[in-house]
Amino acid sequence: MTEIRVESSEDYAKVRKLHLIAFPGPGEADLVDRLRADGDAVISLVATIDDLLVGHVMFSRMSAPFRALGLAPVAVLPDWRRNGIAARLIEDGIKQAQKDNWVGIIVLGEPGYYKRFGFSVAKAEKFESPYAGPYLMALALQGNDLPCQSGRIDYAPAFLVLG
Ligand SMILES: CC(C)(COP(=O)(O)OP(=O)(O)OC[C@H]1O[C@@H](n2cnc3c(N)ncnc32)[C@H](O)[C@@H]1OP(=O)(O)O)[C@@H](O)C(=O)NCCC(=O)NCCS
Structure with a gap:
């Protein structure tokens, strides 16, 4: 039985x-360690099966014209792949972000996968x-559209190291 829960400091080594x-x-x-150290990790969820940590997702603060989170990694x-575990991690993270009044989420990835969560290339293209x-997509969390669709968006500084 897979459990999705908020990461605790005891999970850090297993997540790494x-x-x-x-x-x-x-x-x-x-990247994950640096995002935590910089205070830019906002939502970090783990998937566990009994005592085994099988999955992780992180949402981090972005610089954008609206309150935005970046989904990665x-x-x-x-x-344990192809059992919908990543989907559950992503869905729970989106719900949490919505509850916490974040306005949008940005992801860089495969549109075929991320569109099922509502991410759209069109929303990010300007x-x-x-x-x-x-491969750059956006998801509006408060209503159907983002409050603005242009301007500069930047991932947290930790991503610069990733290239
Ligand atoms: C990408 C990754 C996180 C997906 O994890 P996952 O738990 O397998 O993801 P899901 O199960 O939600 O979905 C993955 C695929 O399995 C399919 N799937 C989900 N449940 C399934 C099931 N019960 N039976 C068959 N297929 C299933 C999904 O439809 C999806 O396939 P599709 O994209 O071809 O449509 C995982 O493959 C991974 O860790 N990859 C390496 C790291 C990486 O590349 N991360 C992404 C960039 S940050």
């Missing part, structure tokens, strides 16, 4: 290990961003 397994290099594991241990293009 998860990202080291899930991604080809240490970039995402370092999200990872699930290889043996923003100025180093990641502008067909």
